[in-house]
Amino acid sequence: SILVLPFLKKVNIMNYKYSIRKYLILILLLSLSIQSAYANQFTVIVLIRDIIPILEKADKNTLVVFDVDNVISAPADLIGMPKARKIRQEIFKEYENKYGIERVKKIHALYMLKAKGELVEPDIKTIISSLQQKGIPTIALTAKGTEKFGSIVDPMKWRLSQLEKKGITFIYPPHNKRILWQKEAGFEKGIVFSGKQSKGEALGYFLKNVVKWKPKKIIFVDDNADYLKSVSYMCEENSIEFIGFQYLAEVFNQDKEINPEIAKIQIKILDEKQIWLQDNEVANYLKNNSRQ
Numbered sequence: 001s002i003l004v005l006p007f008l009k010k011v012n013i014m015n016y017k018y019s020i021r022k023y024l025i026l027i028l029l030l031s032l033s034i035q036s037a038y039a040n041q042f043t044v045i046v047l048i049r050d051i052i053p054i055l056e057k058a059d060k061n062t063l064v065v066f067d068v069d070n071v072i073s074a075p076a077d078l079i080g081m082p083k084a085r086k087i088r089q090e091i092f093k094e095y096e097n098k099y100g101i102e103r104v105k106k107i108h109a110l111y112m113l114k115a116k117g118e119l120v121e122p123d124i125k126t127i128i129s130s131l132q133q134k135g136i137p138t139i140a141l142t143a144k145g146t147e148k149f150g151s152i153v154d155p156m157k158w159r160l161s162q163l164e165k166k167g168i169t170f171i172y173p174p175h176n177k178r179i180l181w182q183k184e185a186g187f188e189k190g191i192v193f194s195g196k197q198s199k200g201e202a203l204g205y206f207l208k209n210v211v212k213w214k215p216k217k218i219i220f221v222d223d224n225a226d227y228l229k230s231v232s233y234m235c236e237e238n239s240i241e242f243i244g245f246q247y248l249a250e251v252f253n254q255d256k257e258i259n260p261e262i263a264k265i266q267i268k269i270l271d272e273k274q275i276w277l278q279d280n281e282v283a284n285y286l287k288n289n290s291r292q
Contacts, residue, residue: 042228042244046253048121051245054219055127058136063215065203065231067222068142068159068191071247072124073166076116077279078258079266082223087260091267107271109150112158114276119166120249128168137215138190140170141203143227145184145195156188163191175211200230204238217241223248 045051048071058064066072070082078084096104119125131138140163144155152158156178163169170190180186184195185202187210194202199222207213218240220231228244235242262282269275269285277285 041232041242042225042246044246044248046248046250048123048127048221048247048249051219051221052127054243054245055131055136058131058134058217058219060135060137061216062136063207063218064131064136064138065141065218065220066124066128066138067220067224067227067247068140068144068163070223070249070252071120071221072140072168073117073162074120074249074252076118077266078256079263080111080115081258082252084258084263087258087263091260091264095267095271103271105150107150107267109152110270110274111267111276112149112152114270114274116278117162117166120251125167128170132171137172138170139172140191141194141199141220141222141231142191143194143199146180146186146193147184147195156186156191156193159191159193160189172211179210181205181209198230199227200232200234203231204234207238214238215240217243219243219245221245221247 055064075081079088092104092108095107128138142159144159146156149155172190175187176189178186178188183197184193185197185205186193186195187206192202192206197205203218207215218231218235220228220242222228222231222244223246225246228246232242232244234240262279265282265286266277269277
């Protein structure tokens with residue numbers, strides 16, 4: 001028989017534990033690397049029509065998903081545009097510090113209700129309509145939640161009505177009734193609301209528990225890279241082919257730079273008088289009020 005000294009046993013056990021730990025770290029790093037590579041498989045586009053060649057290959061086993069804000073619709077005034085995000089955040093942060101978060105929510109909700117919106121590109125209506133006519137499953141996926149927000153009692157109804165006013169409706173028969181689930185997420189009339197879930201989580205729940213369907217392919221268009229990654233992870237976990245487009249609309253690059261003072265006046269008047277002044281109305285408002 002072979003005599004094994006106690007201290008050698010201890011060394012062997014320690015080496016074994018070290019090796020296991022090292023392999024676990026390597027597996028974790030490999031997994032993160034694969035996820036990162038997979039998640040970044042999306043194409044940046046500046047015109048919505050650039051997705052048409054891919055959509056032409058879609059069939060009834062494909063789910064086409066569109067984000068809403070800055071993909072389908074966008075605010076008509078500069079303060080709501082992507083270029084103004086930093087200024088907008090600074091103004092709201094100043095209000096939060098002075099008056100609290102509830103005041104900011106109230107102002108934000110008033111802005112959503114009163115400010116005008118428009119289609120990012122008119123082509124989006126034709127693209128969505130064409131998909132629907134071909135019977136290709138097409139839905140919207142928004143980060144908005146389902147619970148009351150400021151003076152917007154029913155955000156789902158508000159979102160649907162805003163799109164309908166622009167001539168856009170999403171239908172997903174026979175699943176068009178309102179369905180709610182955890183973390184302020186839900187679905188109604190072809191729109192998934194992710195709320196406090198990630199977009200990937202909300203879309204995954206919708207497919208598994210609402211429509212009970214696993215598409216072979218998902219084509220997703222969003223302006224936010226993190227949302228694209230979230231959906232791509234969900235697709236990877238469920239062995240669904242993912243094609244993503246980060247839509248950074250060319251029209252936003254043509255916007256003028258916003259004047260911070262004009263933005264502050266718009267928010268101030270909205271907060272105090274519940275009136276939204278469009279960009280071209282601010283100068284006249286100031287002129288008329290200076291005479292009083």
